[in-house]
Amino acid sequence: MAVSLKQAVRKTAMQAMLMRERLESGHAYNPVAYRNTQDPYPAYAALRERGQAHRSRLMNAWIFGRYQDVAAILPDWQRFTNDGTKAKRPGKRTVIPDPGAAPSMLSLDPPDHRRLRGLVSKAFTPRAVNALEPHIRSLMHELLDGIDDLNGFDLMDVVARPLPVIVIAEMLGVPVEDRPRFRSWSDRRARILEPTISAEERADAVLAGADLDAYFAPLVEERRADPRDDILSGLVQAEEEGDRLDGNETITMLRLLLVAGNETTVNLIGNGMLALLQHPEQLQRLREDPSLIPSAVEELLRYDSPVQLDLRRIVEDCDVNGFPVKRGEDIVMLIGGANRDPEQFTDPDGLDVGRDQGSHISFGRGIHACIGAPLARLEARIAIEVLLERFSSIRLAGPPPRFRPSIVLRGLESLPVAAEA
């Protein structure tokens, strides 16, 4: 009862903010409206067409959705920071999430960012990651071997959810059998990225973070006593080498890699397979010419990015390609919108697995550009290759799949399919 009253109050407050937004700028953008969580692209196009930036009351931020602007903001950390503690305006609600006790590299500027990223970057180079290919391929076969009935199964449950969590847990050195627990913590924790998160969800995300920390603490001690060849042991060693890492930073790094490396890749596989199944002629092109699969992965990242929005705080009064912005204001970048900008991509709403034009922004740009990109690309490529090898046909089955209601991490609730061996 109390919850539904709170929800009603929140809904009314949201409607009032949207009304004010419409009065002020002639347009209201409601990212959490059901139609926008299911298909955000028409709303992004409307925002792009209306002008360079839109003032969102709901998110208390400037929204930029044109490719050139997003590409300019992302790498410019001196003027547009990920560190929500900088240039904070007193009393203002902010869209930059509270990073928790020890900030992760994602929310730090150099020099701390450089120091922390340097400690794990070796594990994620294309070379190190490509060495995992045979193992990931055999994991993929094992997952498909577990399907009970080819006439109807959920591709999210069978492949998209388990594969990334097994791979990242093994790389980190945390027991894979604990993955149902990670999934729940990681799902709840990932909500903290949502700019429209409620107070209850934020509290729950903070608790999930604390649960993850409590889970990691004894593992760190185990590796201190008995190092192995995994990222966790590498971090513990860096801790012991002096001032490069402290105990809290180790735990924060583990938490970041587990959460960032999980949900996003799940959604690349899920959104990507949905796009291919909705465009059977494109899937057929991949069957006929599997050498197109790497470029298909790039196109799927562009077409329906797992990360739709990214946030920055403005450090000094400045401008974004001529649009003036003020210190302390926040920016929301529409990554999914930039990826569909007709100024950058021909026929941006079309899926073309052979597209060889421009580059998407789905992994970000600059110092914070995704460290896990080579791993995500590899997992998606292998998932598509093995699905095509094992099944002579695969098609959507059941009602149209629905997307979860989040606005930053875009992903499916389920993806029911039928296949033939």
Ligand code: HEM
């Ligand atoms: C398709 C899958 C993925 C997508 C779309 C994605 C997207 C992104 C984006 C957009 C950023 C930049 C955030 C910003 O600038 O504010 C980022 C950063 C990051 N990603 Fe990913 N990611 C994916 C997979 C992974 C994987 C597999 C891992 C690790 C195992 C990972 C770890 C990270 C980390 C640690 C950062 C922060 C890097 C830094 O601050 O220097 N991501 N990711």
